Amino acid sequence: MGCHLKLNNMLRATSFIITTALFTTLSCKTSAPPKQAVTEEQPLLEIGNEKFSIDEYQDSYNKNKFASDSTKELTPKEYLDLYTDVKIKVMQAKQDGRDTTLDYREEIASYREQLAKNHLVDKDLVEKFTNEAYNRLKQEVRASHILVAVSEDAAPADTLEAHRAAIALRGRLEEGSDFGDIASRFSKDATAKKNKGDLGYFTAFQTLYPIENAAYNLSVGRVSQPVRTKTGYHLIKVTDRRANRGMIQIAHIMVQDTNAAAGQKEAAKAKIDEAYKLLQDGESWADVVANYSDDKQSKKNNGLLPLFGIGEMVPEIEEAAYALSKPESYSKPVLTIYGWHIIKLIQKKPIESFAVMAPALRKKVVTDSRGKIIEAARARQLRNKYAVQEFADQYQEMAGLQDSSLITGKWDYQRAVSKDWSASTLFKIEEQSYDALSFLDFVKRRQQRRPKDSSPAVIFNRYYNEYLSECLFQYEREHLEETNPEFRSLLKEIKEGVLLSQVMEENVWQKSLSDSTGQVRFYEQNKGRYNYPERALATVISAKDTQTVNSIRKILAVAPYRLERKSKEILFEAGSTIISPAETSSLEDLALIMQKNPDYVVEIAGYRSTEEPEMASAARIRNVVKYLNTQNIPILRIIEKDYGSFRQAAEAERNRRVAFQFYSQSIKDVEKVYNSDAGASVLIEDGYFNRDNRYLAKAKWDIGEQTSEENGAATWVNIRKIEPARPKTFMEARGSVINDYQKELEKQWVNRLQQQYPVKVNAQELEKIKR
Structure with missing residues (x-):
């Protein structure tokens, strides 16, 4: 049982590792400490020829000490059996060569890629942006802006000129000029002439981060210094603030x-x-x-x-x-x-709590315009962490290939090949070289049309910095096991979890499910485990009052059960039996309801006016049924009722209708419909109940109907039969038998493995494990 629980725990942990965003803070690179004499550590555990350290055991114990029971902490000694059983199974999987198969390597590579993504993010910066965004979401800001346009890749002189123009406009505003007037006259935002630069109210994530940042850091009435975005320089003026209206x-x-x-x-x-x-x-x-x-x-x-x-x-x-x-x-x-x-x-x-919103906010801050800031910060960290050597002469020589076609996005370095660029080293990260040809291919792949005022030299340099950053990220990704102990530990758990799952599948799970003879034999040998206590066959209805209980009893008296749920009726033109396109949407809704509720049966009631032919209502029903059949709703789930010209409605057009009433074979559908009303709390159960059931415990253990009211709720119990305690048949006990048979197979297998991989425990070291 312990081994089985440990396995479940490891698989849950593996799933958590793969699907949860895990972040890690990485220290900057430092020089290596002076070498010191090292005393050889005594292993805590030896299994076969493998040794396991006290640190490794302590780490595993800290993560899994609640493996057997989430409410009871295992002691370090109690956890030892779980730990050794898992290690033995993994060792056997490796002995079988499972860790060398192509499928295994591909699976681990996929897990590693997912796990690595979470370790390539600056956790502290993400948390800073997340908290900042949440605090900003509490408030809405109204702001206006003036745009002085200049491309992000413009030549330095053009960029400087635009910045000076923005400063000059700000000076006029500071001197008292009207912001709206200046915006309508000078702003390059196409909407400025109409709205005088007014951006309206916004909150976090609803505009570019630099504009948002300026707005949230300004007092009402103040004008910002020039704020840079891809489109140019902005002057921001906050005109109002108010609490977020949710x-x-x-x-x-x-x-x-x-x-x-x-x-x-x-x-x-x-x-x-x-x-x-x-x-x-x-x-x-x-x-x-x-x-x-x-x-x-x-x-x-x-x-x-x-x-x-x-x-x-x-x-x-x-x-x-x-x-x-x-x-x-x-x-x-x-x-x-x-x-x-x-x-x-x-x-x-209202805006939700930080605890509720934080996971979604963390995803947003790395995908909106803040994401570029986070990437740039991470790239700077990696430049400090690793030794980066750049070769300026090689870059300058290569930069001679740039031309104006970079602006149109049609640049091709192969038109001007003058040397073998694969032999030219552009930069090194640690001892790994990156050649110029790879960068040129990167530019060719990434290029896109740029604004006309862009500078080819600035574009080329931007691509270079992007390429260097990507190479740093890739280098970090490839060396995570060496530089990040947490990543190394988590990946090791994943590898062991996959191997463990494979050997358990072959030696325990599949055997227990496919070996029907072994199941029966195990049942016969352990019949005493599988018994029914004294039970009552009964129906229980609990609701807020006796009136609701009686209403449900009336519905359950006849199957299929009529539900308090209908679908929108469809109307036909006078004399027509063809379903119009306008009414098709109602039938689509009907089919969707039937598909989502497999126990539903629908009654289709057809009508006609007294002036129409007698067969009109039947033809209308037939066309609706045909449509439902095309949507895979079988005829067995349809009840047809032809009312002809009976039951005439006050509205003349409704006499040409087809109406729908839902029924169900399941009492749980009745329960669901009642509970769709706000404040309803209906329970309907039917089957065998033990004496300790919360409803039967309060009832008389006798055949018959009983009604009671307690704590503002009414309960009706109808006991139809009382069965004495008896042994379960094999088919009745099969689920429990398979579960117990699995445990027995696992126990036998582990006993065999322990003979193959003897375990030695250093008792003195075990005493050092901290709880």
Whole structure:
């Protein structure tokens, strides 16, 4: 059992290593310490010909001392058996040559690549940006900007000229010139003439990091020094700050009027006003959405839109939505570039805690514009960590190949080959050389069109620095085992975990599952382990009140069980039995519900008006059934009801409908439907129960029905039969038998391995292990 639990623990640890972002802080390179006399350490453990140190055992013990029981810590002596069993199994896997197979090497290479990614990040800087971003998310900033355009790859003289121009504009602003006026006249942002440089409200991650950084570090009314981005220099002015209003979810009714003539615009306004009046008169939101909204996507879900925050929706909808204070309240008609909208508030969610948001924020800070800053910082660290020797003369000679085609992204060094660049060393990292040809190929692959004011020399130098950084990252990745003890330890665990899984599969798991004769023999030898206690065959219903319990009992009286759930009915044109494209979306929703709920049965009810042919309703049903069959919904899950011209509806068009009612073969579907209501807490269970079941423990152990109320809940128990205690048959016990048989096979296998790999323990060293 201990070995089995240890295995599970190691596999969980391996999964955690592979899927969790692990970071490590690496120290800068230092000179080697003077050599000292080293006293040979006594091994803690010898298994066969292998020796294991006290440090190795201590590390494993610290990670796995709760392997057998998450609530009970093993002592160093108790953990010893688990540790030696794993090591013996891994040694046997290596003896079998499993660590040399192509499949194993490819699997480990994949794991190593994933693990390495997490060790190539500056953990401290990521955490700094994560905390900074979270604190900024608590506040929304409104700012304006003026852009003095200049390419990031412009010649130094052009860059200096743009910077001076930005300084000059800032001087005019400091002297009292109006920011909006200066922006509309001089800013190279295409929208500035219309919005006078106003960026609106934003928060973390919603603009380039340099602009965000300047805005969050400015007081309201102040203008920043020039801020550099790829497009040029920006002057930022903060005009307002406010607390983050959180995330919000709304539903809407939309009437389109975009690109419409004047008469159509008037019709759109009249239509939205009519919808608004219907809502005020008490018409249901769902019905108004169904009859008036032009948004086909949200219409399928009563107009519901995804959660959004500041800056993620058009301003008119955003302001109307945040102005609503009570869920289910709705706005007056609002005009946007898409048309007219009525907004209904569903929910508002405040910003979540740091603990909840941190994992997502860590991913964001390494993928948005902060990511370049993190990469650059890491590259600087690696330049300090490793000995980097650059050869300026070789670079200058190679730089002669650059020309204006670098700006168009069509540069090719092969047009001007003057020497063998593979023999020219561009730089070294430690003792590893990097030739110029590899860099030239890198430029050819990476090049892309640049702005017209870019300088080929600046572009070429940028590519050089990017290439050097990539080579440093690759060198670090390839030497992680040598430089990073944590990475080395984690990768070793992964390697052992994969080998352990392979040998366990062959020697224990697969054997226990495929050896049916061995299972039966083990069952016969250990029958006393597998028994049923006295049990009651019963149905239990628990709900908030007796009325709900009785309602559920009524539903469960007849199978399949009628659910309080329907799908939207579809309507047909007079005399038609063909499903229109407009109604197809309703059938798509119906098919999706049936696919997601395999125990559902749907009743399809067809109707016709008195003026239509008698076969119209049957034909409508038949066409719906055909559609469902094309969606892999079999006829066995469909109930057909042809009501013809009976049950005439007040609305004439509804007399030409097909309606849908869901049933289910599963009591759990009944439970799920009841629990879909807010505040509901319904439990329905059917089967065998032991005396210690929390519902049966309070009931009389007698056949019959019982109802009780306690702690604000009602419970109904119907005991249909009481079975005395008895032994389980083999088929009833098979799951437990296989599990126990696995443990027995593992025990026998480990005993054989211990004969092959004798274990010697240094008791004195074991006493040194810290708990």
